[in-house]
Amino acid sequence: IWVFFSLFDELTEKGITPxxxxxxxxxxxxxxxxxxxxxxxxxxEMQSKGINLNPVIFNTxxxxxxxxGMIDEALNQQDIMVKKGFKADVFAYNTIASGLCKLKRHxxxxxxxxxxxxxxxxxxxxxxxxxxxxxxxxxxxxxxxxVLSEMEKKGEKPNTVTYNALIDGxxxxxxxxxxxRLKDEMEDKGLMADVYTFTSLILxxxxxxxxxxxLKLFNEMPQKGLARSIVxxxxxxxxLSKEGRSDEAFRLYDEMIEAG
RNA sequence: UUCAUACCAACAG
Numbered sequence: 001i002w003v004f005f006s007l008f009d010e011l012t013e014k015g016i017t018p019x020x021x022x023x024x025x026x027x028x029x030x031x032x033x034x035x036x037x038x039x040x041x042x043x044x045e046m047q048s049k050g051i052n053l054n055p056v057i058f059n060t061x062x063x064x065x066x067x068x069g070m071i072d073e074a075l076n077q078q079d080i081m082v083k084k085g086f087k088a089d090v091f092a093y094n095t096i097a098s099g100l101c102k103l104k105r106h107x108x109x110x111x112x113x114x115x116x117x118x119x120x121x122x123x124x125x126x127x128x129x130x131x132x133x134x135x136x137x138x139x140x141x142x143x144x145x146x147v148l149s150e151m152e153k154k155g156e157k158p159n160t161v162t163y164n165a166l167i168d169g170x171x172x173x174x175x176x177x178x179x180x181r182l183k184d185e186m187e188d189k190g191l192m193a194d195v196y197t198f199t200s201l202i203l204x205x206x207x208x209x210x211x212x213x214x215l216k217l218f219n220e221m222p223q224k225g226l227a228r229s230i231v232x233x234x235x236x237x238x239x240l241s242k243e244g245r246s247d248e249a250f251r252l253y254d255e256m257i258e259a260g
Numbered sequence: 261u262u263c264a265u266a267c268c269a270a271c272a273g
Binding site for chain 2: 099232
């Protein structure tokens with residue numbers, strides 16, 4: 001980090017002034033790495049150079065603090081943003097809601113997502129998807145499905161992430177038929193099932209003890225041009241081993257290592 | 261330049 005800052009200072013001493021976007025990208029990098037102190041330094045630097053902060057920068061900081069579980073500091077940033085004359089936008093709300101979710105503060109997250117409209121910020125696809133995901137994680141796929149209809153009624157289009165969140169809610173409850181139905185539904189809408197969709201379905205089949213069905217999905221992925229992730233492999237491997245099929249599990253393990 | 265989805269871990273029970 002200190003190497004970075006000295007190089008960065010050198011650049012600016014040579015009269016190269018980074019743009020807001022450059023700062024934004026750097027701040028985002030530090031936020032993603034959890035280096036909020038470094039992000040803060042860049043923000044101060046921008047201000048001392050008279051570069052105006054924008055809502056994106058604030059949202060980036062809010063996300064960084066949320067991912068560290070520092071909701072209070074995130075809210076503080078939102079406060080500063082508002083005091084600077086920016087409105088808390090849909091990104092800010094979505095980010096804080098998902099931050100609350102990570103801390104298992106589901107009720108507060110739901111309340112935020114349900115009241116943002118009254119506060120003049122229209123929920124978008126991400127907002128609804130977050131809400132769907134919360135209901136699913138609480139095991140309430142019925143309510144989650146209702147939110148899907150609601151968002152469509154309001155003209156917000158569900159995307160692959162929306163369906164994936166919903167499908168995961170169904171498989172966790174062993175509702176495989178309905179999960180496949182949702183997959184068909186998304187494909188009918190031109191949304192392609194991705195590695196998340198398949199991994200959830202594989203996990204679901206394992207949970208209901210249909211490991212062969214899971215294997216079918218697992219083998220279908222490469223044929224569809226989908227790369228299986230480490231998560232896909234571990235789900236499949238643990239499904240096999242729970243059924244006592246350790247030889248197949250080990251074979252997949254080796255395959256996974258070879259594939260990198 | 262910013263937000264949402266899959267496996268797994270921990271104290272306690």
